[in-house]
Amino acid sequence: xxxxxTDWNTxxxxxxxxxxxxxxxxxxxxxATSSDEVFAQLIDMxxxxxxxxxxxxEHGPNADTMVIIDAISKYTVNSEPSSSKSKTIDHFLAxxxxxxxxxxxxxxxxxxxxxxxxxxxxSSAVSDAAKAEISPTIKEEEDDIDWTESDDEKYAEFLSSDxxxxxxxxxxxxxxxxxxxxxxxxxxxxxxxxxxxxxxxxGDLADFICAAQIAREFDEFHTEPEEHKPRxxxxxxxxxxxxxxxxxxxxxxxxxxxxxxxxxxxxxxxLITQRSLPAIAHGPxxxxxxxxxxxxxxxxxxxxxxxxxxLPEFVDSKYIxxxxxxxxxxxxxxxxxxxxxxxxPKYTISEAFPLTKKWWPTWDKRTKLNCILTVNASAQLTNRxxxxxxxxxxxxxxxxxxxxxxxxxxxNLVWVGKNKAAPLEPDEMETLLGFPRNHTRGxxxxxxxxxxxxxxxxxxxxxxxxxxxxxxxxxxxINVLSLFTGIGGGEVALHRLQIPMxxxxxxxISLVNRNILKDFWEQTNQKGKLIEFADVQELSNEKIKExxxxxxxxxxxxxxxxCNNLAGGNRVSRSGLEGEQSCLFFEYCRILEVVRExxxxxxxx
DNA sequence: GAGACTATGAGTATAAAC
DNA sequence: GTTTATACTCATAGTCTC
Numbered sequence: 001x002x003x004x005x006t007d008w009n010t011x012x013x014x015x016x017x018x019x020x021x022x023x024x025x026x027x028x029x030x031x032a033t034s035s036d037e038v039f040a041q042l043i044d045m046x047x048x049x050x051x052x053x054x055x056x057x058e059h060g061p062n063a064d065t066m067v068i069i070d071a072i073s074k075y076t077v078n079s080e081p082s083s084s085k086s087k088t089i090d091h092f093l094a095x096x097x098x099x100x101x102x103x104x105x106x107x108x109x110x111x112x113x114x115x116x117x118x119x120x121x122x123s124s125a126v127s128d129a130a131k132a133e134i135s136p137t138i139k140e141e142e143d144d145i146d147w148t149e150s151d152d153e154k155y156a157e158f159l160s161s162d163x164x165x166x167x168x169x170x171x172x173x174x175x176x177x178x179x180x181x182x183x184x185x186x187x188x189x190x191x192x193x194x195x196x197x198x199x200x201x202x203g204d205l206a207d208f209i210c211a212a213q214i215a216r217e218f219d220e221f222h223t224e225p226e227e228h229k230p231r232x233x234x235x236x237x238x239x240x241x242x243x244x245x246x247x248x249x250x251x252x253x254x255x256x257x258x259x260x261x262x263x264x265x266x267x268x269x270x271l272i273t274q275r276s277l278p279a280i281a282h283g284p285x286x287x288x289x290x291x292x293x294x295x296x297x298x299x300x301x302x303x304x305x306x307x308x309x310x311l312p313e314f315v316d317s318k319y320i321x322x323x324x325x326x327x328x329x330x331x332x333x334x335x336x337x338x339x340x341x342x343x344x345p346k347y348t349i350s351e352a353f354p355l356t357k358k359w360w361p362t363w364d365k366r367t368k369l370n371c372i373l374t375v376n377a378s379a380q381l382t383n384r385x386x387x388x389x390x391x392x393x394x395x396x397x398x399x400x401x402x403x404x405x406x407x408x409x410x411x412n413l414v415w416v417g418k419n420k421a422a423p424l425e426p427d428e429m430e431t432l433l434g435f436p437r438n439h440t441r442g443x444x445x446x447x448x449x450x451x452x453x454x455x456x457x458x459x460x461x462x463x464x465x466x467x468x469x470x471x472x473x474x475x476x477x478i479n480v481l482s483l484f485t486g487i488g489g490g491e492v493a494l495h496r497l498q499i500p501m502x503x504x505x506x507x508x509i510s511l512v513n514r515n516i517l518k519d520f521w522e523q524t525n526q527k528g529k530l531i532e533f534a535d536v537q538e539l540s541n542e543k544i545k546e547x548x549x550x551x552x553x554x555x556x557x558x559x560x561x562x563c564n565n566l567a568g569g570n571r572v573s574r575s576g577l578e579g580e581q582s583c584l585f586f587e588y589c590r591i592l593e594v595v596r597e598x599x600x601x602x603x604x605x
Numbered sequence: 606g607a608g609a610c611t612a613t614g615a616g617t618a619t620a621a622a623c
Numbered sequence: 624g625t626t627t628a629t630a631c632t633c634a635t636a637g638t639c640t641c
Binding site for chain 1: 607608609610611612613614615616617618619
């Protein structure tokens with residue numbers, strides 16, 4: 001997928017070089033003679049001075065350079081996501097591949113050739129499984145193999161036939177043999193050939209089979225528990241919600257976790273890979289709903305109840321990037337096999353904005369920014385801060401420090417000069433939120449509108465981490481229904497994950513936001529189709545069914561409904577889910593229910 | 606009229622103190 | 624266990640300038 005027009009600013013080449021050193025230690029050219037030289041060499045290689053100093057301190061100034069590198073690699077893997085280890089290696093390690101094989105594959109195919117590396121690793125993993133006599137299990141399953149992945153719905157019928165489909169052409173015969181040699185069963189290989197056609201590479205075919213195998217692991221997801229009919233119609237839900245806006249005393253109210261890391265975040269302990277999902281919540285489609293974590297009491301109970309009793313996953317993005325963003329996510333996605341999108345975000349303020357380091361007062365201990373909101377501090381406030389500090393040429397008294405720090409925290413200010421605290425610029429917000437630079441710039445968007453749209457958007461790295469499990473499930477693309485799209489955080493996340501978007505039906509009320517998504521679609525050379533609606537209420541039940549029949553259904557329904565009446569910053573109309581804007585949550589429920597029902601109808605017919 | 610600028614707490618959770 | 628202190632929050636509305 002083309003990504004040329006986005007500015008991810010990666011330095012993978014340098015980091016791969018580091019790992020080449022690591023993987024070929026015997027003839028290492030790094031026979032430095034002094035710790036200063038070692039230090040300089042390592043700096044040149046891109047390691048951070050802090051990590052180098054730490055490693056030298058731990059292992060002594062005369063330690064072998066490779067020992068130092070190994071130590072630094074351990075720091076970066078175990079702690080911060082701004083790893084100086086190869087991001088490609090991290091990427092595949094996070095997917096669960098063996099490090100040795102990852103390094104070997106990178107050597108063989110070159111670090112830039114992600115697809116070939118993935119193919120090699122998948123082939124190797126399947127081959128290993130076959131050697132470990134896992135293949136007989138596959139063989140046993142062949143008779144009633146059930147690839148019920150929505151993208152592969154047609155397979156079920158095909159698979160249920162008794163005939164083995166083997167292509168006649170010599171080229172296909174060769175591909176089939178290759179796949180069998182890689183450890184796939186003959187039936188799986190021939191099915192893949194049949195489905196993908198003869199013009200697809202062996203690697204892609206292997207990818208396809210693996211995706212279907214993974215889909216089978218989530219077979220439960222695709223069961224249709226007939227006994228679990230929706231408890232309410234969409235209309236009835238809203239009435240019900242008024243009656244049950246607060247949980248009863250017997251209910252266990254939804255609580256925020258501490259630390260707020262959901263089922264786990266990259267580079268932090270506490271990862272959970274299993275959860276029990278209510279049977280009624282099983283899809284297809286997958287759904288992903290987002291809103292502010294700190295909503296009025298009872299709101300998340302109501303949201304959860306209306307989204308099939310799925311408990312929210314609360315995540316504060318400060319565990320993933322340099323800015324806090326406490327959000328709840330209700331979804332029915334698998335949670336095993338998540339990985340962090342590359343390149344990872346900067347983890348601290350100083351890493352995200354190195355130029356601020358020069359001016360950062362020692363008494364300002366912040367390493368993370370607070371939540372990015374929709375408005376900025378006034379010039380008068382930053383002037384008051386400047387005057388307060390200039391009144392004390394040396395270190396300011398405690399009272400002044402407290403005033404300044406309080407204001408910096410409240411308005412998310414960073415230090416851009418002597419005594420100069422300043423609010424974030426829109427492009428800095430884009431960086432923090434995981435969007436490409438200038439994503440919201442131009443196209444008729446005023447600065448005020450940029451701030452508002454960015455303040456309302458997803459933190460892309462967080463969402464991408466959750467959506468990463470879809471990558472192996474939809475190797476040939478995904479159909480997305482994107483509600484309350486905003487500036488396209490979900491779409492950017494899928495793009496950064498390199499999950500092809502076959503179709504995106506987007507609903508967004510703001511014209512400038514719709515234009516931003518359209519521009520993003522064109523600039524990233526998306527091959528799929530983008531269809532934009534302005535209002536969720538335009539999306540009638542009939543229209544949804546028509547779209548689904550046209551595009552073969554939706555694989556993912558994603559969106560975060562308006563938070564205006566839920567957000568803590570609203571001093572005027574924080575009226576909960578019944579508020580003028582936030583009540584659109586029930587439109588999300590309506591649309592999701594129609595998609596689910598129509599999906600079932602389509603699968604039956 | 607559009608956009609920029611500004612002032613405007615309360616609700617919630619958590620940590621600290623008792 | 625209870626009370627108190629502290630921290631944080633996808634915002635709204637009025638006013639001004641152009």
